[in-house]
Amino acid sequence: MNGERTYLDHNATAPLRPQARAAMLAALDLTGNASSVHTEGRRARHVVEEARAEVAALIDASPDEIFFTGSATEANNWAIRGGWDVLAVGAIEHDSVLAPARASGLPLFEIPAGSAGTVDLDALAAQLRSADAKTGKRLISVQLANAETGIIQPVALALVLSREHGATFHTDAVQAMGRIRVSFRKLGLDLASISAHKLGGPKGVGALVIRNGVELSPLLMGGGQEGRRRAGTENVAAIAGFGAAAKAAREDLAGIDRVAALRDRLEAGVREMTLGVNIIGKDEARLPNTSCIAYPHAQAATLLIKLDLAGVAVSAGSACSSGKIGGSHVLAAMHVDPSFANAAIRISLGPTSTDGNVEHF
Numbered sequence: 001m002n003g004e005r006t007y008l009d010h011n012a013t014a015p016l017r018p019q020a021r022a023a024m025l026a027a028l029d030l031t032g033n034a035s036s037v038h039t040e041g042r043r044a045r046h047v048v049e050e051a052r053a054e055v056a057a058l059i060d061a062s063p064d065e066i067f068f069t070g071s072a073t074e075a076n077n078w079a080i081r082g083g084w085d086v087l088a089v090g091a092i093e094h095d096s097v098l099a100p101a102r103a104s105g106l107p108l109f110e111i112p113a114g115s116a117g118t119v120d121l122d123a124l125a126a127q128l129r130s131a132d133a134k135t136g137k138r139l140i141s142v143q144l145a146n147a148e149t150g151i152i153q154p155v156a157l158a159l160v161l162s163r164e165h166g167a168t169f170h171t172d173a174v175q176a177m178g179r180i181r182v183s184f185r186k187l188g189l190d191l192a193s194i195s196a197h198k199l200g201g202p203k204g205v206g207a208l209v210i211r212n213g214v215e216l217s218p219l220l221m222g223g224g225q226e227g228r229r230r231a232g233t234e235n236v237a238a239i240a241g242f243g244a245a246a247k248a249a250r251e252d253l254a255g256i257d258r259v260a261a262l263r264d265r266l267e268a269g270v271r272e273m274t275l276g277v278n279i280i281g282k283d284e285a286r287l288p289n290t291s292c293i294a295y296p297h298a299q300a301a302t303l304l305i306k307l308d309l310a311g312v313a314v315s316a317g318s319a320c321s322s323g324k325i326g327g328s329h330v331l332a333a334m335h336v337d338p339s340f341a342n343a344a345i346r347i348s349l350g351p352t353s354t355d356g357n358v359e360h361f
Contacts, residue, residue, distance in 0.1 A: 004361040006312045010198075011175055011290060011348035013148055013304075016241075017150055017200035023051075023244035024202060027237040034234045035225060044236045051243025055207055058246040059173070059194060060183035067208050067226045072096065072174045074219065075208035077193045078230070079170040080104065084219035085136025088127060088167075090119045090143060090153070091333045097141055097172055098329075112143065113333040117151035117281045121158060128165040138167040144176035144192075148330045148346055150290025151281045152180070159188055168214065174198055178249035178286045179256065190214045196238065200350075201245030205238035252351045259349050260288030266347065266358045267291055278340045280331065289349045294340035303345050312361050315346045316347035 001036040007015065013295045015246055027047050032040025034048045049063070056063040069075045080087065088109040101108055109127045111119045119142055127225040128138075142158045145151065162169040170191035176182055178199045184192055192209040195335055196202055208230075210216055216229070223231035270293055280292040295303060300316035309312055316328075331341035347361065 001042060004311055004339035004360065006357045008287055008347045008349060008361060009313045009315050010350035011346065012315050013197045013203065014350050015352055016198040016202065017245050017248050019244040019248045020187070020201045020241035024237045024241040027240035030236060033196070034236055038113055047236055047240050048234050051239045054243040054247045055194070058177060059192065059209060060185045060248045061209050061278060062212065065209050065212060067210055068232050068234060069206045069208055069230060070204060072172070072193045072206035075193035075206045076172055077218070078208050078219040079193060080139070080141065081219060082139070083137065084139040086138040088124060089141040092119070092146055092330045093141065093143055094147060094172055099292060115335050116282070116284055117146065117149050117334050119158065121154060122160065122163065125161055128161060128167070138165070139170060140167050141170040141172070143172040144182065145177045145180070145287050146330060148328060149292045152285040152287065154347065175287065176255045179289050180250065184209055191216070196242035196245055199245040201251040202238045205242050206236055213267070223239040255351065256288050259351065259353060262349055262353055262355070262358055263289060263291055266361060280336065280344060291347045292344055292346065294344040296343070298343040299347055303343070316344065
């Protein structure tokens with residue numbers, strides 16, 4: 001392809017949107033601290049609050065429910081470590097949910113997943129009815145969509161269970177935002193984690209959405225920022241980029257069917273060219289941009305290297321475990337045959353993906 005590169009790893013990081021770049025460059029010229037009361041500080045504060053409103057509009061929440069963090073990993077850690085007595089989290093969650101849950105020392109139930117790639121709500125219901133799950137403040141965390149397979153989780157039904165048993169509910173909405181329409185308000189969520197760089201914003205900024213009235217212990221202390229709930233001087237430029245990316249992503253939702261058509265075309269081409277290929281979750285509700293494909297008699301590491309040398313960027317599992325390409329805990333939880341699980345690659349498209357990218361792949 002004469003050195004041409006095709007980027008099909010939007011679930012790891014989406015390309016920076018020009019709107020986000022412009023907003024960040026403008027914000028970098030601002031001198032003031034957003035917590036200062038003088039003119040320069042008020043200008044910075046105005047930029048932060050405009051961005052907060054745009055992020056709120058994307059997830060359909062109130063601006064005063066948006067709390068900026070340094071990443072979605074921080075937001076997930078904050079939610080998990082927010083002062084609970086009992087935890088229940090999906091076994092297929094991102095490591096930034098699983099790791100703090102396992103390290104918490106609290107009673108923990110890891111909700112199993114079935115072969116369809118969704119959490120087992122019967123198992124969750126049984127756990128919530130058990131004596132072990134009835135004491136103290138309880139948190140349930142189930143992601144909106146899986147980063148590796150794109151399979152959409154039954155969050156609305158899990159929320160019903162949480163309400164029946166008086167538990168607080170958190171969702172890691174990172175991969176879903178900008179790819180499907182999400183309403184924090186209509187779902188009735190208590191907590192949701194989101195990230196800028198998955199939307200085409202900058203790396204190093206995220207948010208935790210906290211429903212008004214939900215009590216949550218702060219993770220970072222030492223300052224009065226973010227309504228006294230998250231200490232640390234706001235990264236005004238990154239937040240500005242987040243807001244601009246959120247606005248653009250909301251506008252792009254109108255064209256998500258085009259991305260879905262590209263994904264379907266890619267999968268059809270793979271099936272045509274390769275006998276015995278396994279498209280994980282192909283019969284389930286999935287994010288329209290995500291495909292998890294397992295090639296028979298192959299190794300994911302080898303496939304990634306060969307594709308990269310051919311100018312195509314994809315992933316094996318979550319990019320946050322980069323530096324290692326090992327067995328996927330998600331596919332293991334789904335009981336995918338190891339011969340396929342070890343050969344699975346993730347292709348993820350975005351609004352900038354083209355027919356030419358699919359052909360190159």
